[in-house]
Amino acid sequence: MGIPHLKKTVAAAALALACGGYAAAELRDDYVAVEPPNEDHPLTEIISGYEFRTDETRALQADDFENPGYLLLEEAMETWEEVDGAAGKSCASCHDDYEESMAGVGSTYPKVVDRDGEKVFTNIENQINHCRTEHMQADAWKYDKPDMLGMTILVRNVDRGEPVNVAIDGDAAPYFEKGEALYNQRVGQLDMACSNCHQDYYGMYIRADHLSQGQSNGFPTYRFKWSGVGSLHRRFSGCMKNIRAEPFSKGGEEFLALELYLGYRGQGLPVETPSVRN
Amino acid sequence: MLHRIIPILAAATLATTAQAGEVAPGDVKIVDGAIAASLTGEPGDAERGKAAFVGRKAGNCLACHVVTELLDEQQFHGEIGPPLDGVADIYSAAELRAQIVDSKVANPATIMPAFYRETGLNRVPDAFKGTILSAQQVEDIVAYLGTLKGE
Numbered sequence: 001m002g003i004p005h006l007k008k009t010v011a012a013a014a015l016a017l018a019c020g021g022y023a024a025a026e027l028r029d030d031y032v033a034v035e036p037p038n039e040d041h042p043l044t045e046i047i048s049g050y051e052f053r054t055d056e057t058r059a060l061q062a063d064d065f066e067n068p069g070y071l072l073l074e075e076a077m078e079t080w081e082e083v084d085g086a087a088g089k090s091c092a093s094c095h096d097d098y099e100e101s102m103a104g105v106g107s108t109y110p111k112v113v114d115r116d117g118e119k120v121f122t123n124i125e126n127q128i129n130h131c132r133t134e135h136m137q138a139d140a141w142k143y144d145k146p147d148m149l150g151m152t153i154l155v156r157n158v159d160r161g162e163p164v165n166v167a168i169d170g171d172a173a174p175y176f177e178k179g180e181a182l183y184n185q186r187v188g189q190l191d192m193a194c195s196n197c198h199q200d201y202y203g204m205y206i207r208a209d210h211l212s213q214g215q216s217n218g219f220p221t222y223r224f225k226w227s228g229v230g231s232l233h234r235r236f237s238g239c240m241k242n243i244r245a246e247p248f249s250k251g252g253e254e255f256l257a258l259e260l261y262l263g264y265r266g267q268g269l270p271v272e273t274p275s276v277r278n
Numbered sequence: 279m280l281h282r283i284i285p286i287l288a289a290a291t292l293a294t295t296a297q298a299g300e301v302a303p304g305d306v307k308i309v310d311g312a313i314a315a316s317l318t319g320e321p322g323d324a325e326r327g328k329a330a331f332v333g334r335k336a337g338n339c340l341a342c343h344v345v346t347e348l349l350d351e352q353q354f355h356g357e358i359g360p361p362l363d364g365v366a367d368i369y370s371a372a373e374l375r376a377q378i379v380d381s382k383v384a385n386p387a388t389i390m391p392a393f394y395r396e397t398g399l400n401r402v403p404d405a406f407k408g409t410i411l412s413a414q415q416v417e418d419i420v421a422y423l424g425t426l427k428g429e
Contacts, residue, residue, distance in 0.1 A: 186399075187400045188400070188402060189407075191399055196389040206356045207340060207355070244406040
């Protein structure tokens, strides 16, 4: 497909670990692709969307001062400390230092969590709103509004450079299977499935668009087309509209399942949040 | 990814319904990979067909196919379908018509939309109910493809 297949190196992983989140060093060209976790994986090589973009786009992502996603992240760093809601709590009231408490979250969600004995399948956005409404007694944030995007970026960015590692077995298995089915389900007047473009033809061009594998490891992302930052579910919604399909709802069970399946398609890729894409 | 290829339509719908004298989508019969008769009962117009072939809100065929003679006026032809240079030397009008109407009859796994079928689809918004192309547009595109012959 004309895409260099560069294995993630031990050195790159060590660098990412050492640098942690916000102040991490430049993203490196030598960790854009990783080997699939097993022979049953749908991809023979797992390639970040980073690899499909231009040098200019990559440079913007790599510059923490220019990357627009960091503006939202900086605001979220302040929000983390701010009390909101009737319970008089902030995020920090329960979670203290996010660099420690949120380590391992961004690379492993969506997942099934235990809420007072009830098993709930959730992503970061929905978990944030659970915290806000239940523990803080504050209003839920709307999907894709700056507060929600910023806090989601903050949480995922703690794991920047860490390999995506979602669980697909056990309690997660039915959600994974649902996501896989949705990925391969044709929808819309154009009657296309995610797989038609991002499995069967990645690396090739549809008109001027270079088809990527549709990996999720950089979300929420700044997108030139949006002139702003958006969620993975917004991207799903846009794809569905483009094939003239009625999108599922953001944060709803279908997109959550698809999010898990995409996580697995990108298993092992480094978290890049906040990335920059076309 | 497809945003530049298939712009979202605001209000006006592309979806079309069959006109009197036309073969309705549900009545089209593909036999041995071909539809012998014109869907409108008349030959298409190649010049209009070229416009429908290129139009991003019509056939948008360049999203996936290269046509060398159009490269000067239209940049960035897609590469996931076969090039259509000389396609009329290989396929008859009846075969090309069948391919445009519903290529999944010949190849269920294809990415290519069925341009004149309105059933068997999922989650289609009301604005897009109906076929992607009208019977007239199909015939016009068949006529345009008929002009794509080798030197």
